[in-house]
Amino acid sequence: MTIKNRFGWPAAAAIAAAALLAACGGGQKGRTLAGQVALRGTSEIGVNSFLWRASLDTLSFMPLASADPYGGVIITDWYSNPATPSERFKATVYILDSRLRADALNVAINKQRLTVNGWSEDQLSPDTATQIENAILSRARQIKLDTVG
Numbered sequence: 001m002t003i004k005n006r007f008g009w010p011a012a013a014a015i016a017a018a019a020l021l022a023a024c025g026g027g028q029k030g031r032t033l034a035g036q037v038a039l040r041g042t043s044e045i046g047v048n049s050f051l052w053r054a055s056l057d058t059l060s061f062m063p064l065a066s067a068d069p070y071g072g073v074i075i076t077d078w079y080s081n082p083a084t085p086s087e088r089f090k091a092t093v094y095i096l097d098s099r100l101r102a103d104a105l106n107v108a109i110n111k112q113r114l115t116v117n118g119w120s121e122d123q124l125s126p127d128t129a130t131q132i133e134n135a136i137l138s139r140a141r142q143i144k145l146d147t148v149g
Contacts, residue, residue, distance in 0.1 A: 045069035045070065046069065046070045046071070046072065046098070047069065047070075047072035047095040047096075047097070047098060048095060048097065048098050048099060048100050048104060048140070050100050050140040050141075050143045050144045050147075051095045051100060051104060051105055051136065051137075051140045052069060052072070052074075052095060053140070053143055054136045054137070054138075054139035054140035054142075054143055055074050055093045055095065055105075055136050056074065057139055057143075058132065058135050058136045058139055059074065059076055059091055059093070059132075061079070062076040062077070062079040062089070062090075062091060063076060063077040063078075063079060064076055064077065065077040072094060072095035072096065073092065073093070073094055073095075074091075074092070074093040074095075075090075075091075075092050075093075076090055076091045076092075077090065078090050078112070085114075086113060086114040087111065087112070087113055087114075087122070088111070088112050088114075088119070089109060089110065089111050089112075090109070090110045090112075091107060091108070091109050091110075091132065092107070092108045092109075092110075093105070093106070093107050093136070094106040094107075094108075100140055100141070100144060102133075102137055105133050105136060105137065106133075107129045107130075107132045107133045107136070108129060109124055109128050109129050109132065110124075111123070111124040
C-alpha cells in the first residue's frame with residue numbers, strides 16, 4: 001500500500017515536500033556532504049572512517065570473519081603464512097572513538113601452533129599488536145591526507 005492510497009494526496013504531498021526541503025538544508029557553504037564527512041573523519045558507520053578503512057587495508061591479507069561498522073569491531077579468521085603452515089594468527093580490531101587518535105584503536109592478536117594434539121595457543125611477542133596498531137594509524141593518517149589534502 002502506498003502513502004497516497006493509505007493517507008491520501010495531502011499526506012503524500014507533505015511527505016514529498018519535507019523530503020525535498022531536507023535535501024536543501026544545512027551544511028558548510030561550498031562543501032559537499034562527502035567533503036564534510038572527509039573533514040570530520042566520520043560517516044554513517046559510527047566510528048572514525050579513516051581508522052576503519054586503514055584497519056581493513058592493513059589486515060586485507062587475512063580473511064575477514066566479521067566486520068561491524070557501527071560497533072567498530074573487525075574480526076579476521078585464522079591466517080597461516082604459507083611459509084609457516086604450523087602457525088596461524090587471528091586479529092580483532094576495536095575502534096573506540098569517532099576521532100582519529102592513537103587511543104581510539106585497540107588490536108588483539110591470537111597465535112596458535114599446530115601440535116600432535118591439534119591447534120594450541122602459543123606465545124606472541126607483546127609488541128606485535130602495537131606494531132599493527134602503528135601500521136593502521138600510519139595508514140589512517142595517509143588516507144586522511146589523501147582525502148582532505
